[in-house]
Amino acid sequence: MKTEPVNNAAYYEQVEADVFAAMQKPRATYWLALAISLTCFGIGLACWGWQIFSGMHVSGKNNPVGWYMYITDFVFWVGIAHSGTLISAVLFLFRAKFRKAFNRSAEAMTVIAVMTAGLFPLIHLGRVWFFYWLMPYPNQRLLWVNFRSPLVWDVFAVSTYFTVSAVFFYIGLLPDLAIARRRITGIRQWFYRILSIGWRGTAKQWSHYEKLYGFLAAFATPLVISVHSVVSWDFAMSVIPGWHTTIFAPYFVAGAIFSGCAMVITLVVPMRKILGIEQYITVDHFESIAKLLLFTSMIVGYAYILEYAMAFYGGNVFETAHFMFRMLGDFRKPYWLMCFCNVLLPLTLFIRKLRRNLVYLFVLSLFVNVGMWLERFVIIVTSLAHDFDPYAWGNPNWSWVAIGITVGSFGMFFTFFLIFVKVLPVLSVTELKEERAHETLHI
Amino acid sequence: MKKLLFAAVTGYFALAGLLVFGLHFHYGVFTKRLLQPIHFPHATHINKVGLACTKCHITVTNSPAASAPPLAVCMECHTKVKTESPEIKILTEHWTKQEPIEWSKIHQLPWHVRFTHKRHIAAGVDCTVCHGEVNTMTQVHQVRSLEMGWCVSCHRENNAPTDCWTCHK
């Protein structure tokens, strides 16, 4: 229903100008942030080098606890990756409008987080120099991999996830890269020229483009669920009390989205401020994300309670003892802190005022990040530390190397994210334009 | 189009060349000649004299190792045969000084392999299957890769066990 002719040309120009202004020469704070991230990254690499050189004993693991912080980090980063796909693909399929504010940074976050996560299965290998034995390839030994192993599923799931989310990210970027090619001059232009692969935006191209985007979204949605299910099966397929449980797949997927939403808030709140794009990412958008956070938090909380219910209702001596240990044993502090961060604190989001308070949201998201890291830590360590045979019980050791590599993973993540915000448009200009056109012209 | 075709053809041959070079390099790794204390001509002993392998490698049929023949075996003949040859003089010197001879080992298996000659001989595997035509070699060198896939293929063909612990220790 057209009422009066509207001229959107000025708006289009404004969006482009605002978004590309963010890609201008960075300020000192940016360099400082980058320097800190790079330092952490370097520390992580140095720790990894030291671990390869001197052996896995530096990572604090021991006999019952064969997996420790690295697998915690792996699950954490895979989880972080998930909300990116959720926001860009699932919400796309559901036509949720608020995704347009976050989808680019969330997709970038996905790609970077999967890259980070993908390193950890290598870091935790005793003989990382033979990591390629995990891949099925024809070789002179006539030997393949064991496809029954959840670790091989991981190899497939994580590499598929990385490939698909990278493609999805790139395809979403393509029209914006074409804008960048036009707006950015000098030697940098060539970068965008090549990346935009001669995209012109003809009618044919757009028709294929929209199809592709839809297909990728449709692929990514079951993929995201399968990936975290596979990650959860690393645990659920074992016999260890506390791991061997059927709710792990949905529980992990919900937890992944939960942590991912928190990480989006952590990243986007300062980003919109620093890059001056407040008018495109509004408090309303954050409120929507906060609702998603609250919803997934309640699923996670339900899963926590359900685990106990199953253990005690089942009456299995190992399960019961294990969950008593989780609650009251040597790792009770991280356990209760995790419950506080993941279940209690997000309940405050029922209050509208807090939901719309960005400072509060930011602080809360940090707590949730910590809480979700601890969740994986508690699941992994408590289950391994106290399983069937009391003689073999034992706690892992404190390790600076493992801490260093964990810090390094954050360093790597933020380094790549910081590079992303200065190199690529952090908002989908094309989609914003399209949305405006839809709103005003009702085409 | 022409350019594309040219590129494809060049690329194809370059790749093939690389492959051939790579294989050659790989082959070169295990076929390299090693220096031996005595130039021992297997060809002469097998073809001219007509000795069987087991004549000198006395433990090959009943123990895991083929082992180098003890000098006493050499001296069964070489107290009389060709005593003036410079190579035999080295042998005689070892014998008179009662010093064992240390040969460079040609066929090496890695540390984790459990291999027994005895079982292979008992199963009727000819020496040449693994060691090549030693009777044509003036100096013994490795002709088979002795890599796992090579072993496994033969085991599969002959219904020999392919349980990992058959060979891995």
Place this chain on the structure above:
Amino acid sequence: MKRFTFDDTEPFLAKLRELLATGTPVERIEVATPFPVHEALLLLKTPVSRLKFFTFTGALTGFCAGFALTIYSATSWPMSHGGKPIVSLPPFMIIAFELTILLGAVASLLGFLYLARVPAPKYILTSIEADGKFAIFVEEL
């Protein structure tokens, strides 16, 4: 080649309608827009994308390849693991599922690149006419 450029969708669509009304055949009209303008696609009778064939082929290949790889490799050297059958279909299904998605997505991407004729070296190396504008190109006879 005639070219009309606009800064907004409204005049662009108006001109497009006008061109079609004046009898310019759709085959001679090409448009370029900074975002998809569905009305223009309808006006130009752009055929439905054939991308789905690529996607389907890729996904099916992935599905079959997943089972083929797992079953072949399990039977080529049968090894018992924890009393499970040599061909354990449930775990193999996971591989098949992941490969369905992987090859489906990759085939879609390749299909898209082919159908949309990108990368286009011509437009990478030279600048594009009316880049970022709503443009109509009419091929002249």
Place this chain on the structure above:
Amino acid sequence: MNRRDFFRILGASTGAAVATACDQKVASKLVSQLTTPRLLPGEAEFVRSTCRECSAGCGVLAKVRDGRPVKLEGDPDNPVNRGALCMRGQAGLSRLYHPNRLRAPQLRGTTGEFQTISWDEAFAILNGALGKNITGRRHIFLSERTTGSVSGFIEDFCQKRNIERRPELELYSHAALRQANALVFGRHALPVYDVKQADLLITFGADVIETFLNPVQFAQDLAATKLKWIHLEPHLSLTGVNADERLVVRAGSEAWLLAFLAGELGVTAAQAAEQTGLKLSRITELAERLKKAKNPLVIAGGVTTATENGLLAAVLSAVLQEKHHAPLTWADDDRVGSLADVVELEQQLADGKVSVAFFHNTDPVTYRPSFGAVLGKASFRVGFGDMLNPTLAGCDLVLPLSHALEEDGAVKPFGDTQSLAGILQKLGAEARPKQAPVIQPPGDVRKFLANIKPTPVRAGRTLVITPSIRTFDGRGECLPLLSEIPDPLTTVTYGPWVTISEQDAETLSLKDGGIVGFAVGGRSFNLPVRVMPAQPVGVFTVQRPFLNGASLPLTVTGEEISVWPLDAIAVPAVPAVALPFLSGGMHAEGRGIVPGLEHKHEHEHKAEHVNKTLYPPHEYKNYRWAMAIDLDRCTGCGACVAACYVENNIPLVGRDEHVAGREMSWLRIEPFVNDAGDFEMLPMMCQQCDNAPCEPVCPVNATYHNPEGLNAQVYNRCVGTRYCSNNCPYKVRRFNWIDHPVAQPLDLMFNPDVSKRPKGVMEKCTFCVHRIVRAKDHAKDEKRLVHDGEVTTACAQTCPAQAIVFGNILDEQSHVHQQAKSDRTYRVLEELGVEPAVYYLTSRSES
């Protein structure tokens, strides 16, 4: 380039550098020997020898490969140990390859440093020293317990060279027993008890399956008989927990009870009850049972006979033995003296009456530091031994002895060593025929008993000093393997420590590793504690080697006192130490690990406890290797653990790694205790499950189920995800967290049939697959299957109690098949459905 490619390249470049360091060296030379070797390559020969890790003197067979002994096994033909060997004996082989072994004669130079000299020089110096004028002084010769021809050579040497041969020195001389036996039986020697003929055995303090006399023989006999065994002790010992009944008495009170049981000294049951702390009814019941028994045997020893009342206890037990006509034979060790003789020698030294002093394989300085202070007063000191100990370090001339195995031609000797007999021969001694043992008329027991009164026991905290099952009197301290294997009950590996009860820990606010301070034998000690359930309240147990440096007070018989009042115990304000103990928990009720009610239920309701599965069962063609472990026989002594270490080249990782929880043992003994204080010792190794949870999770096929039922691990395929270990319910897989370098020449001890595992690789018990392969190879030569008993694992081979049976369970005639079929059988964590191949037998789940 995607991420994977990037890491492939990164991995390859870093990996290449690291991987080269991981591969073992392969011999690059092929040697033409001079003549046809005696043995085929790869064949082992067995060399007979005697173990001297304690005074029992078990016979051993050393398995020699290419001139290097790689393993010791018990000599089946030896009457003392009949094929079995304890933990100390298994570890004894590393003495041969010890890096600290002396390789040439050492002479103390003018600067005080040892200098290497030749044997000719050494003999010249010795002859010179012996030839000097020694007015007012005497040469002395002090040795460990010697037997046979060595003893003869010493005797001859001493007589020819006018040397006083001192009574032989053993820390555990059991002097009270000797005196008692001299008094009662007229033999100043130790008996060999025959428990097989007894129907009731009552042991007072004698740790018969740990260190007392010949523990291997005791363990064998006790496992083979059905007698009732009651053990009384003031502390908590492995022997105690293995007895049918364990009664805790106050330290030093045993003589009261023995007097009552023997009806001597007018001690009443009430008095005995008051002194021992036992219930009156218990004591009368004990007396009743003793009376009823046909062939009872009462043995006192260990901590009981090394107290103030020790001699009385020993005499009373001998009286009871005589009364019940216990069949005794006598060991050839009349020459062993006691520490009282060392004190006497110390006085001679202090008085400057010793000229040349010879010390042969003995270490009085460690037992009595004051001896070290006067050692220098001898005009010349000569030591014989394999390694420097404090006594040898104080000598002027140290002559390296060869290992007993090196005296046989089959073993290549290390360095320039000689046997004692050889040395003495060169000094002019000759072999002597065996001397008949001294038999005296028995003493007057009545007179002795008329003149003695047992000392009343004092109340309060007590320190009980025991020998160590691992290092005996401390001589095994230099063997790293013995520190690597946990002490059976406390599971502490690297000491020292003091065992205390849970109540004492609470009163003193101590946890494991907390420090207690006390003084004993003129020295104060600050030692960490290990809190043990079932340890008697107020009793602090410490093993003798941890008190080295103290001169413990002696009893009237010249033994070190084993019970010491601890009223002045302190808890110093020092931080607790990380005590390396391997047990994560000692209570396992209801978990299906040790025999319990749940197994009883399983037996009674078999139908309900069938593990359901979707999959068809495994089909095996000729072999399915399996193991049966009889828990009624197993004592938990740890011999199997030691055998496993040596057989399979298991690396020793040391204290820090143990504290971190990274021990490498493939086989372990798990002590579990129930609320009643009863212990169950459970040997735990890879269970070779049919449905092994470790197998399906390995991504690279490094572990899988082999056609003979074994859970195979291919070391060089392993990439080290540790997933298998996580998923093992028994936690028996071991990961190589680091490379384990071995000090030269200990690497020569490696079993060539088993590979060394590089860092980053998982390893585990293989049921000694190399032995199976060898046995199958022999069987194949003869075109038959492997017979039952033809192949056994290292653990089963050495087990003194013969608790472990290994074999092919498909063979219905096999011992293991019979055992597995027995209705005493249960499997650990059976309800998980993993179908383990290790069957545990017990009759205890019924009670």
